[in-house]
Amino acid sequence: MKNKKRNFVNLNINPCKNCMPLGSSTAFKGIEATMVLLHGSQGCSTYIRRHMATHYNEPIDIASSSLNEKDTVHGGSTNLKKGLKNTLCLYGPKLIGISTTCLAETIGEDLQRIVTEFKEEEPRFQDVVFVPVSTPGYGGSNYEGYYLTLRNILEVLTEDAPPRISVNIIAGNLTSADIRKIKEMVSLFNIDYTILPDISKTLDAPFEADYKKLSPEGTPLQRIKTMSGAKATIEMGMLVPEHISPGKYLEDQFQVPLYRCPLPIGIENTDTFLKLLEEISGNPIPESLKEERGRMLDGMIDSHKYNAEGRAAIYGEPDIVYAAAKLCLENGIKPVLMATGTRASKLEELLAPDLGLANDECLILDDTDLETVQSYIKKLGINILIGTSDGRLITEKENVPLVRIGFPIHDRVGAQRKLLCGYQGSLQFLDELTNTLIEEKHSTYRETLYHELYR
Amino acid sequence: MSYQLPDPLEERKHSIIRKTGKQQEEKIQCNQNSVAGAVSQRACVYCGARVVLNPITDAYHIVHGPIGCASYTFDIRGSLTSGADTFRNSFSTDLRETDIIFGGEKKLAAAIDEIVAAHHPKLIFIYSTCVVGVIGDDLEAVCRNAEKQYGIRVIPIQSSGFAGNKNAGYKAACHALLNLMGEENPVEKEAGINFLGDFNLAGEIWINQSYFRRMGLPVVSKVTGDARYEELIKAPRARLNIVQCAGSMTYLAKLMREKYKIPFINVSFYGLEDTAKSLRKIAYALDEPEILQKTEVLIQEEYDKAHLALEPYRARLAGKKAAIYVGGGFKAISLIKQFRDLGMETVMVGTQTGNSDDYETIRQLAAEDTIILDDTNPSELERFMKEKGADILVGGVKERPLAYKLGVAFCDHNHERKQPLNGFVGAVNFAREVEQSINSPVWHWIRKERRAYNEK
Known part of the structure; x- marks a missing residue:
């Protein structure tokens, strides 16, 4: 099926994305002793804190320059400097991320200049690293905000360094458990590594x-x-535009070869990641991971017949949609609808080889909203939803079960502990999908068959 | 403790007071803009407006701006509906870079067209966000044109995030409501009341409605919990306005008093004491023997029942220490009384948007040495909860994980709660929630962990 877009130029109903400063804050939250300040009105930081706090179940402290009407007319540098000073005093961070918002960008704040002035005026903070990032809410989604921030961190911090046997991992926007799993996998190759963010x-x-x-x-x-x-x-993210890619920066600036790979979810994506590690480290794939792989294959066989009945709608950030779709395809679950709120025109091209024969049946939408996703549920006979908790309205209305992955998950505990990566995580994820399909089947088949067959 | 907690910021020192017995005490600094970099728990003007209007069940709430403001307010509140659930959706014009350069008015007009064509609404609210305030889209004009073209109400809300604090958002919402209620002042009033400032979280307004029914008291309009267009436009006909969430709705009550000559009284249905007092206050304000008599019967039936139901909780909660950090003053005031009723002591109390009158009442109610704070932040919450040895914090969603990290119990008294906490029945729910959290077996393990740490 061709990529047909609803004509929703003017109206987004039930967003399938968040804003750039949120992605930016998430990236900063994975850096040592770092505090974030959003340059804008007070609401941006509070909304983002709330959104992240209910997903991660962690206190999320994000400062704000709390711009008001006067600053909007005369420029926000006084408030930004005051904000920086107060945040630095209260938290004593080693690094402070300063992300702009719609407001700061629209009134044309020159972050670089303000930060330079501040450093001159307040020499007591000379050891603190300042990382300004331009993240207007209208400039993209949290997906772009996340990668751009990582890139800016590198631009500020990374210096020439002697070559060494080490690998950089640019992690996608995954869960804390996923990052732990990735670190565990890399460690097994006996190679020094840096994971950004952690x-x-x-x-x-x-x-x-x-x-x-x-x-x-x-x-x-x-x-x-x-x-x-x-x-x-190794940069996780197949749809990251080059100009915001942290890995690309390291390649262009310091000639560190860049290998791009998908989020290691699903058997092939995990294979790809491990093969890269094998190649870079020169060490073979460890036995323990081979065992996990074998167990995954075994599990895939166990559940293949149940999965054959799955018709999924997958939505969320581009890369998680791509990875989850691959896992579905590997297991016979048809991803009949793949949707992201972010602009990701390459998604279709990327998926084409995997879709193969299913190509005619599957619909890919980027820059879309959840009302559009909802409108296809009945039309495409979707029986399982895979995505963020924002799909709960669809679940309620269309009576389709939802397997929660991605960000945000507001209505369940443990989002931060949910494991999707590696063979182990992939199999857990697959089991959850299969069990959801089984539960649907078991709760309906008696009645369905009675009505169909009993005369 | 190895870790040194920083002192509050210089600029915040007058927003924190410690109650002493003295008559002439320092007045708390409140209702100011948040201090930059202090990590305030407050949101913005847009948030204030949105939270007040959101519960109107059949309204189309269009957020005119880039996507974030709509994403963060998409179905996050626990307001229930007895009719349409349109309000749970999130509509946005999802402005992009080009719209910022060329203006978003056309897009907004087209968005309204789309909604009208697809849903035939009676009422649309248009919220302005930060950028819209800067690029200067003429919301009023777009709305006026749409109203003329479609013969429906399309009401603009001037809620650019930076244009004041959350209180300014409440006022913007009040103006929108007044705009909706219209110019006409019906001379003939109906027998009923309007209930302002309950948002039907977890069905709370339905509890109140059942009381009013038993008092023989019709409700003309609810503002805004479980409200709908047809009901709201009747509001000017009511005889009396009762105002619960004073912070957001006193302003509207005053506007309505001026415009429709409807008097108002303040009430609160949190806790047995305030519920009984408020019901009587309403009955006295209406001054009808039959209502008065029915009200007494209701209180007699419900108060003693609830009081008795609270007994087992009192036994298990006596002597525990509570910290309060909530949005508005009225709630904080009721909570202090509720904790007292349970034999608990309030050791710290603060609000996001309380005014000086609220704080004066709080000061009078509070026990000696209670910490009182306005527009506080995580650093101060941590510092004072530790200093005072709080056993539980009552607060909003953002405060919850902080309490848990500090090993402190928590009560969700926020817009996302899933159980009603008002009226006689809600007071019992409240006690149950507080007890369940404070006396959970998990704290046994946490205390053990702490002991081991302190011995090290």
Whole structure:
């Protein structure tokens, strides 16, 4: 089926995306001893804090320059400087991310200049790293905000460094559990690595008797500085535009070869990731991972007949849609609708080889909304939804079960602990999909067959 | 404790007071714009307007701006409906870079056209967001044209995020409501009341409605919990306005008093004491023997029942310490009384948008040495909850994970709650929630963890 877009130039009903500053904040939350300040009105930081707090079940402290009417007319530098000073005093971070918002961009704030002035005026903060990022809400979605921020962090921090046997991993917007799994997999190859960002502990912190509001975890600044010396970069994200790609920056600036790979969800995507690690490290794929792979294959056989009846609608950020679609296709679940709120025209091209014969039956939509997704549920005979908790309205209205993945998940606990990556995570994810289909079947087949057959 | 908590910011020192016994105490600084970089828990003007108008069930709420403001307010509130559920959807003009350059008016007009064609609405609200306020789209004109073209109500809300604080958003919502209620002042009033400032979270307004029914008191219009267009436009006919969420709705009540000559009284249905007091206050204001008599019967039937139901909770909660951080003043005031009724002591109390009168009442109610704070932040919450040894925090969604990280119980008294906390029955729900959290077995393990840490 061709990529048919609803003509929704003027109206977005039930958004399937969030704004750039949210993606930016998520990226900063994975950096050592980092605080974020949003340059704009007070609401942006509060809304984003709320949105992230209910997903990760963690306190999310994000400062704001709290611009008001006067600043909007005369420029917000006074408030931004005051905001920086207060945040630095309260939190004492090593790095402060300053992301703009719709407002700051529209009134034309010159972040670079304000930061330079501030550093001159307040020499006591000379050891702090300042990373300004331009993230107007109208400039893209959280997807772009996330990668752009990582790129800007590199642009500010990374210096020339002697070459060493090490690999850079640019992580996609995954869960804390996923990041832990990825770190575990990389470690098994006995190669030094830097993962950027690292939300494994910052957004899923163990309980500690002495809570620290500024997490010392996350990617260490010292490691970011020397990512230039790595042997290669693996960037997770097949749809990241080059101009915001952190891996591309390292390649262009420091000649670190860039390997792009999908989020390691599904058997082929995990294979791809591990093969890259094998190639870069020169070490073979460890036995323990081979065992996990074997178990996944075994599980795939166990559930293939149930999965054959699955007709899925997948929605969310472009890369998670792509990865989840691949996993579905590998297992005979037909991803009849794949949708993202972000602009990702390459998604269709990327999926074409995998869709193969199913191509005529599957619809891919980018820059779309959830009302559009809803409008296709009956039309395409969809019996399982895969995406964020924002699809719960569709579930209620159309009576289709929802398997929650991606960001945000507001109406369940444990979103930060949900594991989708690697063979183990993929199989857990697959089991959840299969069990959802089984539950649907078991709760309806007696009645269905009675009505169909009993005379 | 190894970790040094920073002092509050200099600019915030007058927004934090410690109650002493003295008559002449320092007045708390409140109703100001948030301090930059302080990490305020408040939202913005848009949020204030949206939260007040959101529960109007059959309205189309279009957020005119880039996507974020619509994403973050998409079906996140727990308001229930007895009719349409249009309000749970999120409509946005999803402005892009080119719209910022060339203006968004055409797009907005087209968005209205689309909604009218597809849904034939009676009422559309258009919220302005930060950029719209800067690029200067003429919302009023677009709305006027649409009203003329379609013969429906299309009401603009001037809620650019930066144009004040959350209180300004409440006022913008009040103006929109007044606009909806219209110019006419019906001379003949009906027997009933309007209920302002309940948002039907978890069906709370239905509890109140059942009380009013038993009092023989018709409700003309609910503002805005479970409200609908047809009902709201009748509001000018009511005899009396009762105002619960004073922070957001006193302003509208005053406007309505001026325009429609409807007097108003303040009420609160949180806790047994305030519920009984408020019901009587309404009955006295209407001054009809039959209503008065029925009200007494209702209170007699419900108060004692609830009071008795609270007994087991009192036994399990006596002596525990509560911290309160909520949106509005009236709620904080009721909560202090509710905790007292449960034998608990309030050790810290704050609000996002309380005014000086609210804080004066709070000060009088509070026990010696209670910390009172306005527009606080996570650093101060942490510091004072630790200092005072709070056992539970009552607050909003953002405060919940902080309480948990500090090993403190939590009560969700926010817009997302899933159980009603008002009226006699809600007071019992409240006690149950507080008890369930405070006396959960998980704290046993947390205390053990802490002991081990302190011994190290």
